[in-house]
Amino acid sequence: GPENKQGISPVELEFEQATKKSKHRLIFLKGKDDKKRHPKMQSLISRATPHVVRRRFTTIDELKKELYAALVQFLCDSKIISCTPFDESACPGATLADISDEKVAWFIPVAKKERGFPLNPGTPTEQVLKHLDLLEAAQPTNAAILLFGLKPQKYMPTAEIKCMHYHGTVVAKPIPSHQIFTGTLFDQVDQATDFILSKINRTVPPRDSAPISETKYEIPKEVIQEAVVNAVAYRDYTSAASVQVSVFSDRIEVRNPGNLPSDLTFEDLKIEHNSRPRNHRIALPLYFTHYIEKIGYGTIQMTTGCRDAGLPEPDFSQSGREFVVTLWRDWLTDAVMKDLGINARQKIAIKIVKETSRVNSTDYSTLAKISRQTAFRDLNDLVRKGVLEKQGVTGKGTYYTLHKRLIKVTYDPVHGEG
Missing domain, CATH: 1.10.10.10 (Winged helix-like DNA-binding domain superfamily/Winged helix DNA-binding domain)
Structure with a gap:
């Protein structure tokens, strides 16, 4: 539309006002080549991209499909219509026989020690799952299978973490190190965190002066684990994509399928903000076992952890339909x-x-x-x-x-x- 006296278009004015008032915003872009657009529109797209979900279309049918899906998601998120979250839904075909009694037995004493979990060791598996709201009419939920399943990938093949290590600052083949971690979410977090720690610099004190537990990593272990846990706890499990970890010479990127809530900005993630866990049933057991320090504070802890270690603050961004956390390494050695x-x-x-x-x-x-x-x-x-x-x-x-x-x-x- 026509610009005002300040040279601002109606579209830009609408976007700025909606942002100030924390309104839900949807952006649909026609075509894939932004270079052909007017410079001012290119600038608006660039400014809007980190804050909102934007989808592309080429035909009217594609626009209708994307718009419908976005509106349904908005209605579900706003509790206007009833939508059972993925983690609370019963896992189709799963039974209690798919739950690892061993994993549940491990969970109880750890959760009791870390957070005062009320159930005692030896409590039957079914009772533990009921207490954690991980059963739907006696059937394990998706969260139950992901957290305590014998073979979670039998039901959710993309519930995995892909880890890659590159010697430079860009993706390049052949990939020096590439591993895919499966199993329960507890196992995946442990394995992915260890993978990252094995690829970054660390200092080990002499054996006669300090215990090995005081090994110091260039990025604090707590920050790295928080980034990985954040990815598995907040990811969109209905997506066909997996969590992806990339270790570069100057940074670590952790990507998970999913979008930032539309009423939050990436600047909000570095200060106290209202928690909006996508998978609350998954986040709670992770909290009980201290994999999560405090629900809703993960991004704040990553920020303060990096700052306290003398590192640049992490970057939070949206890349298509993936949420990206970038941890910057201490390149100034x-x-x-x-x-x-x-x-x-x-x-x-x-x-x-x-x-x-x-x-x-x-x-x-x-x-x-x-x-x-x-x-x-x-x-x-x-x-x-x-x-x-x-x-x-x-x-x-x-x-x-x-x-x-x-x-x-x-x-x-x-x-x-x-």
Whole structure:
């Protein structure tokens, strides 16, 4: 439609107002080539993509199908129509014979120790499942099979975690390491977490000075496990896709089928927000066994865990119909700093930015006991080397943040970075 005096179209105005008021938003895009669209529309699509589910269509029939599915989902999520959630539904064909008594026996004492679970060891399997609301008319629910099943993939083949390790920063074949983990959700989380930990850097204290349990990983184990648990607890199990973990040289990506609730933004995930567990019956046993610290706080814990470890905050995004968590690795190792020629003074600046997420010339000059001019030169040298990113133009509001990966920049010694 026609733009207003500020050059904003009705579509953009509608989107901005709906976002401010936390309204449910649906975006349907015709065609697949966004490069042919007007630059302003490209910009709107780019801004909207991280916050809402967008679907594409080429024909009117496809649009009707996508719109119908989206509206039904909205009505279910809003409790306007009755829809039994997947995890609460009876698993077709499953019986109590498909439940592992051994897994249930393992669960009881762990849940009792961690969260004061009221049932005692030796309680019959059926009684435990009833207590956890994992039976539907004496038949195991989908959640029961996923958590305690003998062979969960017999009924849900894509309920698995695919783990891949790449030496570089992009997907490339052949894949150096590729494993698929199945079994119960407890087993999958343990195996996927161990896979990631085996591929990242760690420091092990000498045997005579500390127990092996104090092994320190470049990304805290708790953060990694939280990302994996979040994926299996919140994924859409009606999707034919699996949870996918990719370990790159600069980051770890954890993808799960599903979408962020439309009234939440990715910025909301880093602060206290209302919990909207997609699979509450799955999340609760994970909470009892301390796989989940607190239901609804996983993304906050990932954020604070990375920040406390001196790492960049994780990124949360939507890629098509997949929710993506990106954990950034500590790429700025001693070896990298040596190769870049970073001096002892500049390491103080890097320490500040890792601990506080930012640094300015005043704080740096004070802590390093150097002049403001030297501090300014040091910080801009780190910008030139691709370590820091300058925020602001000039004045007291200028500060520097750490790049999430090494950035190669061109540099003009007169005007600054190009």
